[in-house]
Amino acid sequence: MTKAIKTVVTALALMIAGGAPVAAQTFEPPRGCTLSLTAQLRQCQVANVYSCTGDAPGDRWITFADGVGIFFTSRIDFETRWIESIDHDSGNIERLLPKAxxxxxxxxxxxxxxxxxxxxxxxxxxxxxxxxxxDTLTGETVMIDGIPLERSTFDLSSYDASGAFLTRRSGSQFISRDLRLFFGDTEVFENAQGDRIETFQPPVTFALPGEDGFGTLEPKFDCNAVLARAPGLTDRLRSFRDDRI
Incomplete structure (x- = not known):
């Protein structure tokens, strides 16, 4: 599952355009942290996963970058709970409350x-x-770029402190038992304002230490596109869930 996610996320459509990709950049994890995986995703995003010696065992950080740069960082624990997330555009930080x-x-x-x-x-x-x-496992297994994954479905609704409905997200994902990570797939996002958005953002390739593309900040897939956005939605495609790559 993924962390707290913004209600104003994603795009309504993709339209072909001629935008040039940004120059290749390399992700450098903070001091005391070790990069372990780079995942190239559909819809022009790349995710880098790393762990830090000062965190609890099993905690990992995930940074998301698009054609502009890093826009989102999240921290999950061994159970993939949404511990903390950082929106780099707004500077806002979201944290899991201890009681649940x-x-x-x-x-x-x-x-x-x-x-x-x-x-x-x-x-x-x-x-x-x-x-x-x-989250529910379907029993289906797939292989993506040499990594075995299992398909799952999810249904997630959010509410404000007074109990008013905010958003609903549903669809399918992939999980890795070995990596203890969720990966995106297809999703429908709906909110209280009546917006309904469908996205498709599965992983396409994975890079481990020493492999081509490991640590890159340059997304590779679907980047020759312009996002047609609905009024009030964010201006770049975002991942919905902090614990989902």
């Missing part, structure tokens, strides 16, 4: 095929959001 009716658990998903969750987050500007939903 039912924290997300990757271990439960692997053991039983389903994980229900009900937890809350708070942003640095004081906005509290409740997330309720479930």
């Amino acid at each position: 009716a039912d924290h997300a658990s990757f271990s439960t998903l692997l053991a039983t095929g389903r994980d229900d969750f009900d937890f809350m987050t708070e942003t640095s500007d004081g906005f509290v959001e409740r997330f309720v939903g479930a």
